[in-house]
Amino acid sequence: MQIVSSGICRTDDHVLHGDVENINFPVILGHEGAGVVESFGEQVTELKPGDKVIPLCIPQCGKCSSCLSPNTNCCLKTHISEAQNVMPDKTTRFSCKGKTVYHFLWTSTFSEYTVVPIDAVAKIDDRAPLDKACLFGCAFPTGYGAAVCQDSVEPGATCAVFGLGAIGLSTIIGCKLSGASRIIAIDINSNKFEKAMIFGATECINPKDYNKPIEKVIMEMTEYIILLSASEVQIS
Template identity: 65%
Template sequence: MTVPKRVLKENVPMQRNPLGCFQVIRCRAAVAWAAGHPLSIEEVEVAPPKAGEVRIKLVAAGICRTDEHLLQGCFPSAEFPVIPGHEGAGIVESIGEGVTSVKPGDKVIPICVPQCGECSFCLNPESNYCLKSHFSEPQNLLPDKTTRFTCKGKQIHHFLWMSTFAEYTVVPEYAVAKIDPAAPLDKVCLLGCGFSTGYGAAINTAKVKPGSTCAIFGLGGVGLSVVMGCKAAGASRIIAVDINKDKFAKAKELGATDCINPRDCQKPIQEVLTDMTGQGVDYSFEAIGLKETMIAALASCNMNTGICVMIGELDAGSEISLNPMILLTGRAWKGTLVGGWKMRDCIPRLVSSYLEKKFNSDLLITHTLPFAQVNEGFELLRAGKSIRSVLLF
């Protein structure tokens, strides 16, 4: 059996193998064998796509905090061993029977919240949820309840169907967005999760109004994308909150007007923000995933018309105790899923906006690493030294 080449320059057209999509591909992947252990670079076998599936040659993948939750065993419904990664971009290598929206050679971004186009949520123009997402059913295996990955004779689980920490992956067609062939895959991979989530939280979920005041808790890749969204929406005051002061320069570069370290304050941060703004901010965003900051973000917004958007993910099984009076006066507490975008419809448009320089998500990329250094990328994330690290295959 002939094995396809591992290395593919993104500007070189894909040559389809004469055997079509019936080959097993052997390639590298970062496997998490158990929670709490470093990733292991392994040779894995990637089965061909079945009907309705797409096999993708990944070119680049971002390291997101959600992947860290997975590695620490804090992601609900995940199973080990697993290939993590959910923020990537690549080129279609082969397609299964019945796939019509993409073809071999197309540039694509796999999406972590699918869009089946058939469920009640997909058919609702005001919804971006899909009943195929991991909140409704596990995505540890593909829809037929089997995996396309094996390693050392063992079956390896998928992560959110995507598993972008592999040179090749297989996903359902409705979890793939075709993008402009001019898009640089090592840059637009961020649009698969981090940037889209934060930017959309401001634009779509909160619907930030011109002249408003905003507070963003957490200045990682998602939080800084919220800053960019608030600026694009015309907010007049954007207050960035983080305990890592090294992130303040980047926050101000992206549009923050004020930066606050809660550890430097004599009062709870929600009181500080209320004092700064008079009656609280118009919009607050929690992009960390901690109970304390979620409550602080909610309390920091205007008691009547303020909107708090929850973006961060709590550990599985976590609960928040909340005095309901904090909502009685009119505050709104909302969640957001990948920024409110219908992903298959909107990712191509976001990529076009990127190419038209309507935003510059490149500013979020602080490190570019070869795939073999994936563990070093996670160490940078844990140490607070990176915003987004991008892995190149």
């Protein structure tokens, strides 16, 4: 597939700093992309050239016990059970000057072209803008899912979202659509507050504006709160 757009996730940065285990180097990083199918293997029947798709850093085989359960979504083919540095047939499809280059999470979206297993790609609507759809590869479902699935924000709840990057903003969307009545957005960069309000935050605070721990500030603002930290819900 040809990669058209790719986001940069903090997990990619973690790899560069040696914070992620079971990574083979040299490696092509990137797992938040969107692109177009160029060609496919003989056994692939679900896709055709020109289809818009999203590579999945957590595959969905649709057959294992996790995929079939309504309470889980971490496919047993994921990197948690086996490193995804090579394709399922244990070969790599990347090379540079005759030397092996490894895959990352089966996606490697920091490449003009990439090869992924059929279980690690999802077809999307042809009308979807790829520069925005790439966020569905990681950031949006991580934040939105934290509010809607993992923590199940209840209608009328008060929520605090720490960090207003792509994951934090997606968390705010999830909180808002779940019916939260108060969404407090927290970040040390006040320039992010305007966008946070557009996405659904009801108020924003900067820890640098206070001479006390921010958690005490929040507790003084509200008696009941669900804490959602963007840094804690990242997929890594």
